[in-house]
Amino acid sequence: MRKIVIAGNWKMFKTQAESQEFLQEFLPALEETPQEREVLLCSPFTDLGILSKSLHGSRVQLGAQNVHWAENGAYTGEISAPMLTEIGVRYVIVGHSERRQYFGETDETVNLRLKAAQTFGLTPILCVGETKQQRNAGETESLITNQLDKGLIDVDQTNLVIAYEPIWAIGTGDTCETTEANRVIGLIRSQLKNPNVPIQYGGSVKPNNIDEIMAEPEIDGVLVGGASLEAASFARIVNYK
Ligand SMILES: O=C(CO)COP(=O)(O)O
16 A cells, blocks of 8 residues: 655744744544554754654654755855755655746756655655646646656655655646646556565645545645645644545
């Protein structure tokens, strides 16, 4: 059985104080859910230390939003995998479209980051997805195939999560039709060596569409941006029926 992974991506939101306010409301709102439903918060680097302490003993895991491929070195402004694991981080988002768009992330650097994350014991969440223009041009399948082919070279598929995030659905309220998300995720799965890799959907996931999204058979969880910033809304998503 495939694992369900429900992840919040806080992007560049929340100071340490705000992260603690969030937890005060979020943790008590979590309901008993089946064991295989993994819950994680991917926060800015500066929140990870305090979140690690506050989440200790809870069922919520901690994730980062990026990781460098070297163990250490002269890479000003970067953070390595051992720095993350030392403070209790278990997951890391790799190749988010915002990093590809604004920070020059390529399939090649994505591949390096994935391998480094795994080498040092983190589970990477590889993000793939197309722009509106690529979708309209009928390039969704070829683009995603290319992202997977290049990104997954020599990557261990037993310690991996993939997130399908159509770029046009991120932060727009324009959710991908659930049947279409299910279709693309099925296509991603058909290209993997390990069909049990959990594959999430991301892009305008909200309390009012989570039940429908999670009812799709190929979708193994969600990667949530805006709706993970508010405790009640993210708790509702985690507690989906
Ligand atoms: O980019 C996302 C998660 O990584 C999705 O963001 P939104 O949920 O705000 O659309």
